[in-house]
Amino acid sequence: xxxxxxxxxxxxxxxxxxxACAGCGMMIGLKVLGMAxxxxxxxxxxxxxxxxxxxxxxxxxxxxxxxxxxFASAASVATGMSEAFRQLGVKGQAVVWAGxxxxxxxxxxxxxxxxxxxxxxxxxxxxxxxxxxxxxxxSSETPKGAWTTTTPTGKREAKKDVALxxxxxxxxxxxxxxxxxxxxxxxxxxxxxxIRGFKFIHLFAPCPPGWLFxxxxxxxxARKAVETGVFILWEYxxxxxxxxxxxxxxxxxxxxxxxxxxxxLQGRYAHLSEDQIKQMEEEIDRKWQFLLRFAQAARxxx
Amino acid sequence: MGLELVPVxxxxxxxxxxxxxxxxxxxxxxxxxxxxxGICWLYCPESVIDWEKGxxxxxxxxxxxxxxxxxxxxxxxxxxxxxxAGL
Amino acid sequence: xxxxxxxxxxxxxxxxxxxxxxLAKPHVIAAYPIxxxxxxxxxxxxxxxxxELKASFVNVESEFSALAVVYGAxxxxxxxxxxxxxxxxxxxxxxxxxxxxxRAPIVMAVVTRTLGPPWNIHDEHNDILAIRDSGWAVAMAxxxxxVLDLTIQAFKLAxxxxxxxxVGLDGFVLSHTVESIExxxxxxxxxxxxxxxPDLPLRLRPGEPITMGNIPSDDRLHAEHLKNIYRASQExxxxxxxxxxxxxxxxxxxxxxxxxxxxxxxxxxxxxxxxAWCGDAKEAVRSLRREGVPVGxxxxxxxxxxxxxxxxxxxxxxxxxxxxxxxxxxxxxxxxEVASVLGRDKVVNVLAGLAGVDFKxxxxxxxxxxxxxxxxxxxxxxx
Numbered sequence: 001x002x003x004x005x006x007x008x009x010x011x012x013x014x015x016x017x018x019x020a021c022a023g024c025g026m027m028i029g030l031k032v033l034g035m036a037x038x039x040x041x042x043x044x045x046x047x048x049x050x051x052x053x054x055x056x057x058x059x060x061x062x063x064x065x066x067x068x069x070x071f072a073s074a075a076s077v078a079t080g081m082s083e084a085f086r087q088l089g090v091k092g093q094a095v096v097w098a099g100x101x102x103x104x105x106x107x108x109x110x111x112x113x114x115x116x117x118x119x120x121x122x123x124x125x126x127x128x129x130x131x132x133x134x135x136x137x138x139s140s141e142t143p144k145g146a147w148t149t150t151t152p153t154g155k156r157e158a159k160k161d162v163a164l165x166x167x168x169x170x171x172x173x174x175x176x177x178x179x180x181x182x183x184x185x186x187x188x189x190x191x192x193x194x195i196r197g198f199k200f201i202h203l204f205a206p207c208p209p210g211w212l213f214x215x216x217x218x219x220x221x222a223r224k225a226v227e228t229g230v231f232i233l234w235e236y237x238x239x240x241x242x243x244x245x246x247x248x249x250x251x252x253x254x255x256x257x258x259x260x261x262x263x264x265l266q267g268r269y270a271h272l273s274e275d276q277i278k279q280m281e282e283e284i285d286r287k288w289q290f291l292l293r294f295a296q297a298a299r300x301x302x
Numbered sequence: 303m304g305l306e307l308v309p310v311x312x313x314x315x316x317x318x319x320x321x322x323x324x325x326x327x328x329x330x331x332x333x334x335x336x337x338x339x340g341i342c343w344l345y346c347p348e349s350v351i352d353w354e355k356g357x358x359x360x361x362x363x364x365x366x367x368x369x370x371x372x373x374x375x376x377x378x379x380x381x382x383x384x385x386x387a388g389l
Numbered sequence: 390x391x392x393x394x395x396x397x398x399x400x401x402x403x404x405x406x407x408x409x410x411x412l413a414k415p416h417v418i419a420a421y422p423i424x425x426x427x428x429x430x431x432x433x434x435x436x437x438x439x440x441e442l443k444a445s446f447v448n449v450e451s452e453f454s455a456l457a458v459v460y461g462a463x464x465x466x467x468x469x470x471x472x473x474x475x476x477x478x479x480x481x482x483x484x485x486x487x488x489x490x491x492r493a494p495i496v497m498a499v500v501t502r503t504l505g506p507p508w509n510i511h512d513e514h515n516d517i518l519a520i521r522d523s524g525w526a527v528a529m530a531x532x533x534x535x536v537l538d539l540t541i542q543a544f545k546l547a548x549x550x551x552x553x554x555x556v557g558l559d560g561f562v563l564s565h566t567v568e569s570i571e572x573x574x575x576x577x578x579x580x581x582x583x584x585x586x587p588d589l590p591l592r593l594r595p596g597e598p599i600t601m602g603n604i605p606s607d608d609r610l611h612a613e614h615l616k617n618i619y620r621a622s623q624e625x626x627x628x629x630x631x632x633x634x635x636x637x638x639x640x641x642x643x644x645x646x647x648x649x650x651x652x653x654x655x656x657x658x659x660x661x662x663x664x665a666w667c668g669d670a671k672e673a674v675r676s677l678r679r680e681g682v683p684v685g686x687x688x689x690x691x692x693x694x695x696x697x698x699x700x701x702x703x704x705x706x707x708x709x710x711x712x713x714x715x716x717x718x719x720x721x722x723x724x725x726e727v728a729s730v731l732g733r734d735k736v737v738n739v740l741a742g743l744a745g746v747d748f749k750x751x752x753x754x755x756x757x758x759x760x761x762x763x764x765x766x767x768x769x770x771x772x
Contacts, residue, residue, distance in 0.1 A: 005339070005340040005341070005343075005344055006340055006354075006355035008344070010353075010354065012349040013349075014347070014348070014349045015313050015314065015315055015317065015349065016315045016316075016321075016348055016349050016350045016362055016364075016365035016366075017315045017316035017317060017318055017319065017320065017321045017348075017364070017365035018317050018318045018321070018348070019317065019318030020318070020347060020348070021367075022324060022347075022367035022368060022369035023347060023367075023369035023370070023371055024347050025347070027347035027348065028345060028347050031347070031349060038596075039595060039596045040595045040596070041595060042465070042593055042594070042595055044461065051602070051603065051604075052604065053318075054311070054317065054600055054603040054604075055311075055316075055317020055318040055603065055604075056317055056318065056603070056604055056605060056606035057309055057310070057311035057600070057603050057604065057605045057606060057610065058309065058310070058311050058312065058605075058606070058610070059311055059312070059313075059314040059315075059316065059317035059606070060311035060312060060313050060314065060317055060598070060600040060603055061313070061317035061318060062313070062598075062600065063313035063598040064598050065593055065594065065595065065596075065597055065598055065599055065600075066598075066599075066600040066601070066602075066603075067461070067464055067593060067601055067602065068600070068601060068602030068603055069457070069460075069461075069487065069602070070457070070483050070484060070487050072453060072483075073453065073454070073457035073460075073483075073484060073487075075454075076419075076449060076453075076454035076455075076457030076458045076461065077457045077458070077460055077461035077464075078461060079419075079447060079457075079458050079461065080417060080419065080447070080457065080458040080459055080460060080461025080462035080463070080464075080465065080467075080469070081461040081462065081464070081465040081593070082461075083416070083417045083445035083447060083458070083462055083467070084416060084417055084461070084462040084463075084465035084466055084467035084469075085465060086445065087416035087417065087443075087444065087445055087467055088416065088465070088466055088467060088587060090465075090466075090594060090595070091595065092594070092595035093595070094461075109450050109451060109454070110449075110450065110451075110453075110454050110457065112450070113449055113450035113451075113454060117447070117448065119447075182344055182345070208369075214370070215367075215369035215370060215371070216369060216370030216371055216373060216374040216383070217374060218347070218369070218371055219345050219371055219374070219375050220374060220375075305588070305589065306589070306590060306591040306592075306599075306601075307492045307551050307589055307590035307591070307617075307621075308490075308491055308492050308590045308591055308601055308614065309601070309605065309610055309611070309614050310591055310599050310600060310601050311599070311600040311601075311603050312598065312599060312600070313598050
């Protein structure tokens, strides 16, 4: 069910005049988190762009309860908050709002442990595909081929699929989301928060200065990632893995837009040759085939 | 105000300064073209667009950073990014 | 003093910690196993599993996460406990500072142990002393009864000063040694340690937007916060004493606050030490007194905040012999700390018992005698 735009809460959980860069994709996501869970969430935020965008104390640019915590600790801190709330009888949802580096790299052991324990935490990884806060260094979520300041000729290794790794932990809910589809993200947050246990959402969030595109194109880039098949919207719930629109209509490769429409918007891919782009396209299709086989396997029992 | 033993912050506009000064391009709305869809409100990363269905949008230029997402996403091209005076 | 229905029993130091924690009724416990800490958390998980302690016991993948979990719990208003040792304590390092900087009222048991290489699980104090400047209050017990009492007192201190408290006990020497002790009744502990305030150091609740830890607009705000933590640490010295006295009234045992004095009356020489081997040192002092050597002893209970005032009371001594069960490129840690109060000329710093090597009463006796007779050529003596 898509939520009608005019029925979304109007409270400003992202407060104007904060420290985010113009056109920050992550802030669109944070806004949606506020709309969906603003009165229930308590956030654990590790070192990241998300800690900086809050602006300068004693003001805060994010109107949510937030504990800023060390880089690798967010999932564990959220576990502690969640257990405290349970023991003290406080109704609320411990939420981690962490970047890709804090999740897939330095914080990964803690994320994996929280998932394995099935701690009652909603973990949202906003993925801007590099260490943006420190100035665009490569992370394990940087896609193959992308320029960063530490991969000046393009990253040679593939992007780590954290959502599938988390799914393999046997947690009750895993989904991907994209800031170009806020209502889909809103619905997924709402659904996840109904479930007790560990929930993981991988949120695709383009970064204008890091990906080298004009800030007006943030949503366009995010949308093109889905339309070209680079980023697949899916949801694992109740033991079933299914694709969400519009990805669900893009199973047939011919319905996807040419990859170059996504790549050409971003300076980080400007150096790629036609051969490299062709190879990327093949790899994207392999990713689709893998996910579809997974979806086939993860179907509800009759 | 609470009795905290640690420095705490509370929501307030301008935690990053008067961010409207970052702007080189200014979103100018042609309300005649606006169809009241709320897309610009939904995508504005800064929450500087106020909107309620039935009431036309209003932009807070004190803090609007001028990213231009609203103009790019507007389905009727009702928002135009105009150079700031003096630039 | 009231008559209490105390339970006499025999426990290891680690089980004494576990029973103290049970009596303190924490909401959240998290830990990662490391020898010689393990039996603390095994016992606690058993208490929780049997319903003897109503708490969340969180198994984590590292000590860093153990402290992160109890940190999150403490900031959300829970009473929280963890325990570790040696390399585990070092793996927590970043979180230790963050917890102290957040004024999180956490209690942590540190079962002291050497640091590698080589791998060695025996007793030494370098691990717990390495966190002395992190903002934690750092204490060490000298026997199993004190392990129990100090752990209960630590919760009160943490929740009064809003400083996390590390309670040290010597690995194996106390952690795995059974001693006869008294367990205070639950009512006495409940009276001593009321439920903690959930709104300090801040109130973290859904629907109440408050942020801790974003970048300050002015570095002076941060600097003021650091000064406040220093002031709170200084204030904590008074709390250590009053809490010890209050506990004494309720339970019948008190320890002297920041330090314990022993045979200091009429002494011209003083021994300074910390931890379980102070028992051996006391035996040496008794023996030296019998020989006519006017020596007393000051046992450091809290090394952070440092008992400057109490150590300064030794300024009239002809010589002060400081025993360190730790070693640094600059000598012994306690030796330098004591010298910073009394001056270098008065202090002989004996480094002994390193890497778990036994150091017995008679060795203390000989070392003190050598030191007071001026037979050591160096200020730092390696035994």
